[in-house]
Amino acid sequence: xxxxxxxxxxIYDRLKEMIINEELKPxxxxxxxKIAESLGVSRTPLMKALLTLENEYLVESIPRRGIFVRSRDxxxxxDVYFCREALEGMAARLLAEQxxxxxxxxxxxxxxxxxxxxxxxxxxxxxxxxxFHKSLIKxxxxxxxDKIYFFSSIHDKxxxxxxxxxxxxxxxxxxxxxNAIAMGNPEDAESYAREHIRKSRELLINQHK
Amino acid sequence: xxxxxxxxxxIYDRLKEMIINEELKPxxxxxxxKIAESLGVSRTPLMKALLTLENEYLVESIPRRGIFVRSRDxxxxxDVYFCREALEGMAARLLAEQxxxxxxxxxxxxxxxxxxxxxxxxxxxxxxxxxFHKSLIKxxxxxxxDKIYFFSSIHDKxxxxxxxxxxxxxxxxxxxxxNAIAMGNPEDAESYAREHIRKSRELLINQHK
DNA sequence: ATATTGTTTTTTGTATACAAAATGCAATAT
DNA sequence: ATATTGCATTTTGTATACAAAAAACAATAT
Numbered sequence: 001x002x003x004x005x006x007x008x009x010x011i012y013d014r015l016k017e018m019i020i021n022e023e024l025k026p027x028x029x030x031x032x033x034k035i036a037e038s039l040g041v042s043r044t045p046l047m048k049a050l051l052t053l054e055n056e057y058l059v060e061s062i063p064r065r066g067i068f069v070r071s072r073d074x075x076x077x078x079d080v081y082f083c084r085e086a087l088e089g090m091a092a093r094l095l096a097e098q099x100x101x102x103x104x105x106x107x108x109x110x111x112x113x114x115x116x117x118x119x120x121x122x123x124x125x126x127x128x129x130x131x132f133h134k135s136l137i138k139x140x141x142x143x144x145x146d147k148i149y150f151f152s153s154i155h156d157k158x159x160x161x162x163x164x165x166x167x168x169x170x171x172x173x174x175x176x177x178x179n180a181i182a183m184g185n186p187e188d189a190e191s192y193a194r195e196h197i198r199k200s201r202e203l204l205i206n207q208h209k
Numbered sequence: 210x211x212x213x214x215x216x217x218x219x220i221y222d223r224l225k226e227m228i229i230n231e232e233l234k235p236x237x238x239x240x241x242x243k244i245a246e247s248l249g250v251s252r253t254p255l256m257k258a259l260l261t262l263e264n265e266y267l268v269e270s271i272p273r274r275g276i277f278v279r280s281r282d283x284x285x286x287x288d289v290y291f292c293r294e295a296l297e298g299m300a301a302r303l304l305a306e307q308x309x310x311x312x313x314x315x316x317x318x319x320x321x322x323x324x325x326x327x328x329x330x331x332x333x334x335x336x337x338x339x340x341f342h343k344s345l346i347k348x349x350x351x352x353x354x355d356k357i358y359f360f361s362s363i364h365d366k367x368x369x370x371x372x373x374x375x376x377x378x379x380x381x382x383x384x385x386x387x388n389a390i391a392m393g394n395p396e397d398a399e400s401y402a403r404e405h406i407r408k409s410r411e412l413l414i415n416q417h418k
Numbered sequence: 419a420t421a422t423t424g425t426t427t428t429t430t431g432t433a434t435a436c437a438a439a440a441t442g443c444a445a446t447a448t
Numbered sequence: 449a450t451a452t453t454g455c456a457t458t459t460t461g462t463a464t465a466c467a468a469a470a471a472a473c474a475a476t477a478t
Contacts, residue, residue, distance in 0.1 A: 006272045042463045048260060055264035057356065063215045064469060079351040086299035090291055142288040148357040251433045273439060
């Protein structure tokens with residue numbers, strides 16, 4: 001059990017929530033005293049939380065001017081997908097190379113609730129999707145990769161746009177990735193993982209033209 | 210001209226320097242009051258700098274225990290090279306795709322002082338190398354990529370490296386990457402960029418066996 | 419009306435104060 | 449000698465205070 005003897009962690013969580021559901025709107029200035037009071041803390045732990053959010057690019061500090069909620073444009077979202085393509089491709093490659101077949105179950109488990117179902121709940125599937133992609137990274141055991149993937153995916157999470165493509169389409173792709181890893185085929189694993197992200201990205205680009 | 214009306218920036222720079230040249234040794238606890246006094250500031254801006262360093266993984270905070278200089282093992286350094294391979298490969302691909310030939314000069318310029326030289330100053334070459342790899346990322350205009358590359362390369366910079374391989378060996382590889390970009394060939398650009406990083410990584414792995 | 423200047427209010431950046439927790443140390447028991 | 453306990457010291461986490469900068473506003477000039 002983890003205990004937090006540090007207020008900045010719950011404050012950080014709360015602020016992130018407020019940014020996600022637009023209680024704090026993009027471009028809005030964060031008036032520290034006001035927010036601190038409304039959260040029942042002083043500016044010190046609030047500042048700590050804000051600095052973490054700044055490092056995650058959710059918030060932007062302009063010295064002597066204030067801290068503002070960042071607004072993310074379409075280009076930035078697409079740029080993130082290029083990063084994800086590179087990183088998830090590498091992750092799939094590493095998993096296929098390490099030939100540790102005990103992980104295959106974990107990856108498959110993400111989607112077992114949905115196989116051969118005619119109706120798929122998109123909210124549950126979106127959660128499963130997130131778990132799958134996160135596992136793909138975590139299971140490599142590459143800590144820096146995990147760290148930087150977090151940075152690239154955080155934006156995406158905040159944008160929050162559930163699913164880019166329907167489950168029927170992506171499920172098959174997920175299993176192609178898993179199978180390539182299970183077969184110990186790094187080339188296929190990487191190229192399927194990249195294709196998967198690339199397709200979503202291309203859709204996003206076309207949607208916005 | 211950029212003015213800093215914020216002490217935490219110079220403090221951050223100084224702390225990073227202290228970590229790099231081991232004035233602060235790996236594993237060492239940072240006693241805030243002590244360091245703050247020696248730098249002539251209070252704990253407030255010091256804490257801000259330390260939090261940034263924590264987010265960059267140069268320092269590790271254990272709540273209620275203190276903040277410690279992180280020690281980086283060989284595995285972590287190698288793990289970073291996997292990230293760099295993925296990210297720089299993608300950057301080279303993007304540059305080749307965007308077919309903006311005005312950038313070619315900038316990339317070549319990094320190494321013009323060294324072509325056809327019999328004696329290459331390794332310190333200068335290391336600087337040029339860093340500039341080249343940073344430019345490769347920056348020129349894509351992909352801000353999230355730049356951000357996360359910074360996170361992956363920061364470790365590398367702190368380790369202090371010198372060069373993994375001799376200039377004679379890497380110079381040719383650099384020009385292969387540049388030429389593929391100049392030819393607008395994304396496949397080659399990516400694969401040469403990846404090969405370049407992979408070779409250094411493999412050397413590091415073998416050195417440590 | 420629009421600029422310009424001066425004044426007040428707000429807000430930031432930093433220092434400092436202080437309680438609670440962790441650490442170090444000495445005295446005692448084993 | 450090695451543990452164990454209690455006490456003093458150090459150090460952290462948080463709140464608060466305050467100067468300096470920025471923003472908001474009002475009064476005047478153009």
